[in-house]
Amino acid sequence: LDAKASRSSAPTVRSPLHAQAVTDRPIAVDAMGGDHAPAVVVQGAVEAARDFGQQVVLVGQQPLVEAELTRLAVPAGSLPIAVRHASEVVAMDEHASSALRRKKDSSLRVCLELVKAGEAAAAVSAGNSGALMALGSLVLGRIEDVDRAAIATLLPSRAGRTVLIDAGANVDCKPQHLVQFAIMGEVYARRVLGIAEPRVGLLTNGTEDAKGTDVTREALAVLRGLRLRRFLGNVEGRDIYNGNADVVVCDGLLGNVALKTSEGLAEAVRSMLREEIERHVRTKLGALLLRPALDAFRRRVDYAEVGGAPLIGLDGVAFVCHGGSTAKAIRNAVGAAATFAATEVNRHIREDLARHDYLSALRARPVAEAD
């Protein structure tokens, strides 16, 4: 953590991140974004302000947001919370292009403009993620030499947490995009998870160099030529969870399928286990005794502990949350966004892109794929 962050007197809370940091500037929270907005979003922002001492600016339709603050009985001035009016709302199922062209005063866009203007350290939204990606690129732009912003999701593993990048922003990727994701993911794991030498792997269908597609094989060759601290080469789906890798790099289609498959499996296991447990008194009693272990387990794997994922590669900080986020998830996303900003992930990405000189590495390879 940098000096600015450690000056804070906020209480330290249990977090999947290396350490919770706060920033001098507020986190802009899209109060209107999400399936349960504004109620649950406002509640999560209030919890972040209270638990982390983090400044928050709630962006949305002022009467609605203030009604929620009143409902939560937050006395004016008791917490570092401000409200910023924005007249419009991007609907959850609205096309990104419509949000871009027609809604200049949406809560989502105003959040990003506060970041652009330096008035907020980060934007957090559980709203329309397609619109967030499109508006994020438009309003904030990208870090120099980054072609595509990617979603970096933290998944639970036997060893702690694994960074999956890209978890769904870019379906079609070229080798240089995967290379950029690897560099950005490594910085993220170093700065936010506190892993000095993150093990970085490229997701394919096997560990041998010959596995994967033309695109991944080209990315593999370039990555081998860079000075990543610990590059594992190709890894498999199982390496997301078994603790062998800290950063798993892939295109957004593979990442989305890995993530959604995991969610589906977890839900199915939970539901099938519950069915089997409900059959007998003995097993129901067993489940009751087991509850502390199940609760501890849930805390280790619960997405709400992480809360949100950065759109990494943007020239500014924007976090995307599940549409169905709980207040706890919003709270933790605000904390994660503050930590991302305070640990200056983006500055370190800029430095690493220059240090690796990956563009020359790409140009040195006469391959059509890497245009």
Place this chain on the structure above:
Amino acid sequence: LDAKASRSSAPTVRSPLHAQAVTDRPIAVDAMGGDHAPAVVVQGAVEAARDFGQQVVLVGQQPLVEAELTRLAVPAGSLPIAVRHASEVVAMDEHASSALRRKKDSSLRVCLELVKAGEAAAAVSAGNSGALMALGSLVLGRIEDVDRAAIATLLPSRAGRTVLIDAGANVDCKPQHLVQFAIMGEVYARRVLGIAEPRVGLLTNGTEDAKGTDVTREALAVLRGLRLRRFLGNVEGRDIYNGNADVVVCDGLLGNVALKTSEGLAEAVRSMLREEIERHVRTKLGALLLRPALDAFRRRVDYAEVGGAPLIGLDGVAFVCHGGSTAKAIRNAVGAAATFAATEVNRHIREDLARHDYLSALRARPVAEAD
């Protein structure tokens, strides 16, 4: 089940398949293939012969195979088991090309040649899967109008079982390959799982038609034009497990990652839960009481209940098993291969390919991808 299969007097056993069938011709089992061959493989084949009444021919180095039969105290003639000598063995890590060119008398190849000659109804191997795919295409060839054989894996879902096709045989797929996988997967679900109108979905990063890649969008358009009984359009990773789909179609890279990610998650969950349970006497007792539910759950999700997966599209039946297969997995793979052969999946695939006239549907679309 067809008449031939239902004539059998084999005992009905609990199985994830619609119904266990046997065939008049033996199943050729590669006794030398797998991490624990020949001991575990021979044991599994013996269990299949005993439990299903299925004829089996064990292919491998005769002295080793017979030593295992002696060790298991199987009296000569008591079970429908034959031994066929094959002098060579394909190593687990051997290149497929080496297995093809240099080992004309490998146990794997002899299994496939017995199928080709009509002396066996199916080949089952837990050996080198790359070599099985290459030798399978070489020795058996493919069903007419099928360009690529695919691995069709059965995964547990909230509703029963889902067919994932391709689970890893073909990394790069063109639209027509995905279309063929859909048609073959639907036949498999109808004939082997007994689902009259299987719900077939194309795996991408969302359910909207615009999701996925150029390749999946082209396949989607062609599939919409076919007469599949129930085509769902695009589905997501979660639909593999939530019971919404019976057949999930994808290229072998996505399928492999979905499968390995699931395996990794399941292992991590098991290990993390065990850690939490071991912390306290109370939770250890709870786990003890819960055991019947956990065992029932394990039976629902255990891969060994399915045992193996067909290389679907080959002009003959070949099943690939996990290298680390247990005897139970081998036993069930022999049963699944017998059922696949007895229910004449391949004849129905031939008929459906003709009925859908999918080649004309592809040619009718002037798209470069579908060459």
